[in-house]
Amino acid sequence: MISLNVNGKSYKIDVSDDVPLLWVLRDYLKLTGAKFGCGIGECGACTVHINGKAERSCTIPVGKAQGKKITTIEGLPENHPVKRAWIEEQVVQCGYCQPGIMMQVASLLSESRNPNPEKIIGAMDDVICRCGTHPRIKKGIRKAVQLMRKEGN
């Protein structure tokens, strides 16, 4: 039995501890927001927060995620500045990679409320979008920073 804490809820799951966290979230907990893109931690589509930090759930065995606080895109509040910025700036195209990208951005902004361009590029170089939404991802980040500043959170 594996015990997981996901989006503030506790789960007990009958699954082998070497199964990647991604597939436990998707197929056992039916939280399909985190996506499968590469399986080797190269693309970031599977990004979730583990204890507040962006991690690639496709390469983390579920056993190693026990006792930690896991947040998926579904658990990021609806009024989170990144979610609102993504809608306002119409960042999304196909949208498959975007949950992972938004989780990457949310983690970046929780570390630094106003990251400089180098920091942004450094973090966003770790994720892949095939549709080419990159210019809008940049706009979305700027918008989220503005929203956070305006609301002082």
Place this chain on the structure above:
Amino acid sequence: MNPTISRRSFLKITGLTIGVSLTPFGYNVMNSSAQKEGAFKPNAWFEITPDNLVTVTVPGSEMGQGIRTALPMMVADELEADWKKVRILQAPAADPFKNPLMGAQVTVASAATRGFYEPLRKAGAAGRVMLVKAAAQTWKVPEEECTAFNGTVKHKKSNRSLTYGKLCQKAATLELPKDPPLKQESEFRYMGKSMPRVDIPEKVAGKAVFGLDVNVPDMLYAVLARPPAYGAKPLSFDQNAAEKIKGVRKVAPSPNGIAVCAESLDAAWKGREALQVKWDRGSHPDMNNDFVEKNLIESLDKPGAVATNVGDVKKALGEAAKKLEATYYVPAVAHTTMEPMNCTAHVQNDRCDVWVPTQAQTGTQMVASQLSGLPPAKVHVHTTLLGCGLGRRGSQGRDYVIDAVAASKAVGKPVKVVWSREEDIKNGFLRAAYGQRISAGLDTQGQVTAWSHKVACTSISKFANPAAIKNGIDIYCLWGIYDLPTNPQLSHTVYEFPNFYVEQVLSDLPIPVCPWRSVTNAQNAFVVESFMDELAHAAGKDPLEFRMHLLGNRMRVRRVLQTVAEKAGWGKPVPKGKGRGIAQHSCFGGFLAYVADVSVNEKDGTIKVDRIVAAVDIGPVVNPNPVLAQVEGGIIEGVSTTLKEQVEFANGGVKSANFDDYKILRMSEIPEIEIHLVKSNEKIGGIGEPGVPPTAPAIANAVFNATGARIRRLPLTPEIVLAAIRSK
């Protein structure tokens, strides 16, 4: 707007339903309200119900281009509907949902918006006329005194109004107007304004359902062991070992390999591992990168089939004051849609359900029908959202449907087949590699007198539409070089030469190819527009002026070139180490021209694309913001394939495996992008694909401008750039 994939909603006949159906001569708009439940045919385009909702059925696939928004916008605008009351339904696979331009239910060829532009507007306008008439009859006033506005009909004189919900049932009994008037552009309420895409909120919430997110009760998972080399057959495998893995239900041979069906994906993967399949070496065991390139370049010396022969090229080349010849090579690239291929199917005695992210409902239904043995009408295709399409999920993309239907048939349960990224790259269809050679002649004035073009590639029609290959010519491989003037789908060969010859050699390489965002326009545009640059320099002319001279009265092309030149500062000096290049390409009714600015590091051969300025004419623009997004995406994919992408081959198969060795563009490599939509009242064009083709030649021409080195091979990797600089 909650799309549903259930068919049940079609069965309620409660309001005004306007349908459009495809005929051999075009399309018909009809009043479908009165059809009885049992006899109902799902030809509804939209339905207005007493709850004031307008439900629009979207026939095509949403892959980020925004058709779940753009198509309903056309209906809502002409209908004078309240946008807040518009809902959408995803259409099932059925004849009435065929795209009038394509004759099939497909979302390809950048044809969704342009294909439905007129029919949907007409349908909306017909609805508006009927609702106005229903109101006039209710109030016993002349129709001319009534106006439709934002979901209600008003009678100003008596200050009365009725909502569409109240009027729809009466309107449903009226005859369809013969030729309902369309709005003037000045009257548009939604079209031409950037409307937020209806699919974005659920995608941002993480709740959107892509193919891989489908969950059917009692579903099993399947993965396939697939051949590592083209044509390879299994010599042996350990079925027992696989079936001993906990959770594995069945090992079943499948048309595309050996399927392992299991209770979880993890068990399926472990079962596949345990199979320990030994494969033979396949049909071309020695095939590697050099083998592919050599095959295509050497094919240029073999006799081919003649696609067109105007004038006397040989004579004109002999008489030319200057003759230029160049050979180009474009390698194969992979689609790598972020959502790997997948499909869920449930084959039962009397029906087959397929849940699939597909661009091709008709093709999906056909192949599932063949494999399940059920008639097409019993195959229910549920189109999910697509984690990108790029052509991989088009008509050729039936492999994953075959996988799922075969697996479900084998185990008698619903089965979801999941491809890993490695399978996606190694076992997928690719963008075709090309070898091309052009000889051209210039007269003493620097005019092009002859253009002789030879093309070697594998056939793109071979898998889905072999009948398209005629007398050794696969016209779909020649887009942008030569088009049959009779085919409305194709691009526009824009330059006219007095002597013009195109020859094609279809290679027997075993690499399966299919359209890759712009079909074959991108490969061909790279060659044509690079060589055009070579000719301009040989003629001692400015590349823009040189093109303008050849364009005659092709006004739309001239205008985008002129616009992009002005906006990008064409003709102004660029700093040392930097270069500026121009290129144009038109396809799918979109006319585009780009100027690229690059920085080249001549020491290490690296290129940075600093900026791309684009001018775009697609005629009327329904939803501008997603149009800009399509061009941005086209440019970025264009830069990615120009600088980085190349599928590696080894041992008769694909060596590239995942994003660690098949690299695509990342954030730090993204150029500044500036897009200018050219206002135009010309025919509406497509924009899903045309953004890609002008990118590569604009960049390569800019590299020439910066370094004096002409690079005739993609991708422009540091090694290739350094070699070209050294050999200039």
